[in-house]
Amino acid sequence: MLNNKKFLIGFLLYCIFNHAQAEVLVILPESEPMARAGLSIKQGFMSAYQASDSKTPIKFVNSDKKKISLLLKQNINKKTQMVVGPLARQDVEAVIKVQPKVRVLALNEVSSQFANVSQFSLSKQDDAVALNQVLQDDKIKELYVLQQKDSDIDNELFLISLLTQTDYPLNLIEEAPKKLNKHTGLLLLGNNAWLNQLTKLPHKNIYILPNAIEQDQILPVGGKFCDAPALYGSEWPDVTQATQPNTVSMAYQRLIAFGGDAWHIASQYLAEPNLKSMQFQGRTGLVQISHNQIRRIPHCFENTKKGIRVL
Known part of the structure; x- marks a missing residue:
């Protein structure tokens, strides 16, 4: 009986020790x-990790020029x-082909699927x-689309996604209209420099993409857009800390916020390996897992005119 107790205690200690030493492998x-x-994703990931006080060891490996398998x-x-x-x-495709036994949180999306590989x-x-x-919400019934020259490839996936959701016309135009009627919108697809070359834009029903937003650069008054909330508020001090000084471009700030949300998702899977569904207000938006x-x-x-407001 004594030997059985010793075995049980030893086994429990072994399990506790090995669980404590379990690590997360991060491939970037x-x-x-x-x-x-x-590097930006790593910054965001580690900033959120440190803020969480987690003791799980993190191991980083370089994926560049290496066969994923x-x-x-x-x-x-x-x-x-x-x-x-x-x-x-x-590389995400390559991971799915391997069909790993350990859970993977891939940091991109592809059409292929595998049960152990979540894609964020x-x-x-x-x-x-x-x-x-x-x-x-704006009751738009027709949308004009004005693109920066040679930006078609960058915007193609967004436009295709938008087309699949709308039942009204999307009209490509060569010049921005000075006025729009109540139910017509103007979608501007281009970078900040191009956007600020456009003159006499309407002040209502203008829509832009996040890639047009640059640190300390102006935007059209009335322009609406959807982006990572951590770039416009103070609720996520780990992102604010990681993006100091404010010379970090908005594109990399988004990736820092993305890295923070990646850690939060990973931490939920670590706490509950069989997690089926959850949602949280993250640094990059509302994140839903199902x-x-x-x-x-x-x-x-x-x-x-008074600055950026939340819709």
Whole structure:
């Protein structure tokens, strides 16, 4: 009987020790061409991780110029409780082909699916869903679309996503109209410099994308957009800390916020491995998890004469 008790105590201590030593493997690019993106996500991830006071060890590995199947084989061991990453789409496809036994939170979205691989991203489809809701609230029945020259490829996925949700015309135009009727909107697709070259824009029913927003640069009055809320408020001090000084471009600020939400999702899976559904107000928007599917709904804003307000 005594030996059985000793065995049981020893077994429990072994389980506790190994659980405490369980680690999260994070796969991100650390060298060109995606090094800056990878570093920004890492900053956000670690800032949120440190703010959470978690004791789970984090192990980072560089995915650049490495075969993902070999990288997983070399780095996943008995202590690996979860994998976060990779970032590049082709690497996410490669992870799905491996069909890993450990849970993976991939940081991009592809069409392929596998039960153990959840996919989280700053997708343009999510941006389109959020902006379409704003268009519906504004009772838009027709939308003019003005694109910056040579930006078609950048905007193609967003436009396709928006088209699948609307039942009214989207008309491509060559010049911005000076006036719009009550139920007509103007979607401007281009960067901030291009946007500020446009003159005499209407002050109502103007819509833009997040890539047109730059630190300390002006936006059209009345322009509406949907973006990561952490860039426009103070509710997430970990993001504010990670983006100091304010010279960090908005594109990388979004990735820092994205990294923070990636840690929050990972922490929920660590706490509850069989998690089926949950939602939380994250740094990049409302994040919803349902049966391994992750959906992100950005918050929407309007630029007014007094500054940016939440819609």
